[in-house]
Amino acid sequence: MSSLDAIREGYARFDPRAYLQNNYMPPRADFSSEQCVVPWKLRCLAETFASGEICGRTLIDVGSGPTIYQLLSACEHFEEVVATDFLEVNREELQRWVRGEPGAFDWSPFIQHVCKIEGRGEPWQEKERRLRGRLRRILPIDVHCADPLGAPLRPPADALLSTFCLEAVSPDRAAFGRALVNVGSMLRPGGHALLLGALGESFYLAGAARLPVVPLDEDDVRGALSDAGFTIRDFRSYTMPPALRTGVDDVQGVFFVHAQKPLEG
Numbered sequence: 001m002s003s004l005d006a007i008r009e010g011y012a013r014f015d016p017r018a019y020l021q022n023n024y025m026p027p028r029a030d031f032s033s034e035q036c037v038v039p040w041k042l043r044c045l046a047e048t049f050a051s052g053e054i055c056g057r058t059l060i061d062v063g064s065g066p067t068i069y070q071l072l073s074a075c076e077h078f079e080e081v082v083a084t085d086f087l088e089v090n091r092e093e094l095q096r097w098v099r100g101e102p103g104a105f106d107w108s109p110f111i112q113h114v115c116k117i118e119g120r121g122e123p124w125q126e127k128e129r130r131l132r133g134r135l136r137r138i139l140p141i142d143v144h145c146a147d148p149l150g151a152p153l154r155p156p157a158d159a160l161l162s163t164f165c166l167e168a169v170s171p172d173r174a175a176f177g178r179a180l181v182n183v184g185s186m187l188r189p190g191g192h193a194l195l196l197g198a199l200g201e202s203f204y205l206a207g208a209a210r211l212p213v214v215p216l217d218e219d220d221v222r223g224a225l226s227d228a229g230f231t232i233r234d235f236r237s238y239t240m241p242p243a244l245r246t247g248v249d250d251v252q253g254v255f256f257v258h259a260q261k262p263l264e265g
């Protein structure tokens with residue numbers, strides 16, 4: 001079995017509910033402290049979208065998993081937000097939230113926090129309604145394929161977002177770099193890419209699944225982006241405080257990158 005097949009097989013045991021519990025409930029989702037990892041991630045995205053420069057018709061989110069927090073600032077700037085994931089259980093979890101079905105994960109504390117940091121005085125229910133309305137497509141994806149959606153995205157996306165996906169599905173740095181090239185093919189020339197991801201992580205847990213992660217340092221991320229032809233516009237990093245090292249993974253830190261695909265010609 002190839003290492004890619006082994007990773008795909010590991011994801012068969014991925015439990016969305018356990019993953020949400022491990023990463024998107026306290027202590028990691030503690031909105032009383034800006035030093036906490038979840039508020040840090042939300043602030044990176046809110047500040048980057050606040051410039052107004054990143055906008056257009058379509059934003060594609062790669063490897064959305066069962067989460068929508070990453071789309072809360074983005075959704076204000078695009079007519080359509082396309083979510084994607086390899087696993088049907090994750091796509092179903094997202095559909096439950098979009099339809100407001102009973103048993104869907106409660107993202108309201110995240111939505112309230114993003115409304116607060118965006119500072120427009122918008123009622124959080126408005127943002128929830130807007131994201132639900134704009135999240136019309138939740139598609140299967142495999143970042144290891146040259147065409148991750150099975151066919152080229154037409155027209156290509158104006159912006160690409162991916163959070164904690166590429167390093168969590170790649171056996172090594174070379175595969176991470178190839179996956180970045182594959183997903184970059186869905187972005188139009190001049191389009192923006194925003195990545196959040198794990199630094200120095202070798203595994204994470206999601207219920208019965210123990211998923212291997214390729215440990216990356218900041219130079220690995222910068223090198224892969226540059227090899228894939230991106231220009232880095234902003235790079236931030238976060239060190240995981242001891243109180244948030246809860247045993248659900250061995251993540252050392254988090255990176256945030258805003259990169260841009262050059263215009264052709």
Ligand SMILES: C[S@@+](CC[C@H](N)C(=O)[O-])C[C@H]1O[C@@H](n2cnc3c(N)ncnc32)[C@H](O)[C@@H]1O
Nearest residue numbers: 063064065086087141142143163164165168169
């Ligand atoms: C660590 S989770 C990240 C989820 C979410 N984006 C977040 O920020 O928490 C990694 C995601 O990658 C997805 N995945 C696994 N294999 C994949 C593949 N070959 N292509 C794309 N996504 C994949 C998993 O189903 C999972 O949802």
